[in-house]
Amino acid sequence: MSESPQKYIYYSIAASVITMILKTWAWYLTASVGLLSDALETLVNLSAALFALATLTKALKPADDNHAYGHGKAEYFSSGAEGMLILIAAVGIVYASVERFMSPEVPQNLGAGLGIALLSSVVNFATAKIMLKGAAVHDSITLEADAKHLLTDVWTSIGLVAGLGVMLFTPPSWAFIDPAIAMIMGGNIVFTGFSLIKKSFSGLMDNALPHEELLVIDTAIRTCGGEDILYHGLRTRKAGSHRFIDFHLLLPGDSTITDSHHLCTEIENCIKSDLKNCHVTIHVEPKEDVASYDCEETGGLCGSMVRLKASFGDKD
Template identity: 30%
Template sequence: MARATPEQYESWIKLATRASIAVATLLIITKLMAWLMSGSASLLGSLTDSLMDAAASLINFYALRVALRPADDHHRWGHGKAEPLATLVQAGFILGSALLLLFAGTERLISPVPPSATGWGVGVSIFAIVATLALLTIQKKAVAATGSTAIAADALHYRSDLLMNVAVIIALIMAAYGFWWVDGAAAVGIAFYIGFGAWGLGKEAVNLLLDREADAEVQQQVQALILADDNVLGLHDFRTRMAGNTLFVQMHIDLDSNLSLLKAHDIAHAVEDRIQSQFPGADVIVHQDPHTVEA
């Protein structure tokens, strides 16, 4: 699929973040009501996850708008790193909520309490599944169009929320038949799931903040575009990195030492154009090195 233009990227980002906040707010209200009526630990876990989803969505909403800002006098490389920075903050919030939920679930396992108003809990969980599926459809299209890591991380939260709601339904039904321990066990399981997810998100964010190379597939595509011109005799010191939606590329190309400065400049400019045609908004720096062509 062709990469989104900066305008398309901004449009999808705004749609996905607004939809995420709307769904998170709706789920918090409904789950809070159901938890107050049922007292279910697993439902509390699902509510906790929704609270973290809402916090993450708000962080994304602000951070991605910062990332969309063009470069200025104080940020000459743009604001793209606001995106992985937001992801790192999200990971910290989620890990903290996982620890709190682990303690709550363990306490419920030690001292099980039968949940009440099971029907409310099951009904709210089914509603949450339907709302989350609708949001994930929007997020899937947004990630496919933009490749945004922050939206992908947000979508991971909501995919886990689907599993959590299924676990809540099972726990509530089992508790109604006397298997009260299932409620606490589900809360502990959810805590571990959230914790491992937070670790993965944090690791990815750190890699992006440390300017990890772009994906191997992207590197291969860029190199093929550079070498598509027979005048480019070689390529070295090739480097890439991602900052938000912006791909940064630097390289040295070998050109015939007999070429005029104007011709060498035109070839380098053509390299930039080919890369930017496939990766809109890419920041490309080309250094030309003379190469002696043997007769």
Template identity: 30%
Template sequence: MSQPHAVGEERTRLLRLATRASVAVALVLIALKATVWLSTGSVSLLAGLIDSLMDAAASIINLFAVGYALKPADKEHRFGHGKAEALAGLAQSAFITGSAVLVLLQGINRLLHPEPLETAWAGIAVMVFSIVATLGLLVIQKHVITRTNSTAVGADSLHYRSDLLLNLSIIAALLLAQLGIQRADALFGLGIALFIGYGAVRIGLDAIQILMDHELPDEVRAEALRIARAVPDVIDVHDLRTRESGQHWFMQLHLELPATLTLADAHARGEQVRLAIMERFPQADVLVHKDPA
């Protein structure tokens, strides 16, 4: 079984890697997109710039929120500080929604008053670089999410995945503008704004579920029940309750044990169940209650 301390240290290292990489990528893309947007005036490129600004803001929020969430439990927060991650996800949702509205308004204005784009090729080059940088970040985030199941990094990864489609659409808009189809830039900008808004809603709903102590996925609950029932002398398991708080899962369950067991034996069976579930889910804090059948 993995040592809890070692598991915690690895999780901390991975989370800090993901959040710092996210901030670094966002800041580099902001600088490049701002420079090229000033020379082109493209609405779709403005959408990409605003999205990167929101990415940076959200990533910085994540950086501090994840750092706070990793603090160990104390006497004032006995269940830890993990919900700071969900609050960060909610803040991201608000930021992204605001950016979507801004791009939507700019797109409508440019659709009504089209303007020719200048130096579109520079914009295309920047978007190609953005795609490469985003792909690199997503590889890091996927590895971290697989190992930590972080809500905040998951939310961050969601809008960086949407950035890939956004960047491709910006390239398409700039190419069409070069061919003389000026309204394509505005139309793509509107489509991107709607797509960003959809992503914001998803992030917000996921964060709300965690803040409302939504149960863990059915497959996790089923696996925990299976593990508990496989322990000798366990007749049945009931009243399984679960919730998530940042990097930690909390599980409570009742074991039905033979009434003839001594208190010491019943306690030993409860410990077997607790340790078996924690071996399968190292991030879980398991509380076991013993009932005589």
């Protein structure tokens, strides 16, 4: 892969700087607490992008003696920290909104301010779409989290513009609309922050790969070894963009080491052809030996469980 995923973070940093300038200008013109909340969220965007750049740089480092499985988990710290920054911004927004409720004030130059806010949304939307494509190419949770954060900014800004736009046609007594919209934006931002933290926590806890990917693994094993092949102890996890897969494969006891090795290599290649950045470890056992059926001790999934889960979905 020739391009580096880091270049997409630079796009995010540039977009955050541009939109922060635009939204701060809009707030300066209008004195709207709603537009202030929008500007504060953009400051969080910039902080999150800078943190994402640092963690992504760390995650891209190759495995070494002290990190035999690589540095991919660093990406989860980025999405978790971004979620925390979003929550901090939400607290500031709610605080400013409460103050404005106590002392209502009609925003000034609202038309110009809203136009500037919409322009900043266009910048964020274009950047987010580019980053989502990069996230798909590089399978990066950091890029995905940052892109979704920018999209959240877009939708909240559009909602803000729509809400404040009503004030262009209402009397001064409707000044409460401004802080009310800011409070709603704060609630939406809190939801986004908790979602990112939850996803980060799941990655750090070594959650199994999603069921559609487990089915890909099962299909690869059965395609190479036959529909009746037995396996168990399927354990999977993901660290950044890297997938780690290991399982026990039961073969006839009279199979030669060479034949077993060739089959394992074929299965590994088949899995890697459908799933990116895979590290596959296969432990071969004789299927005639009772000791090979140590499913309870090994843990993980067997073939029938994978098919069952794929059929009924995640019930956790």
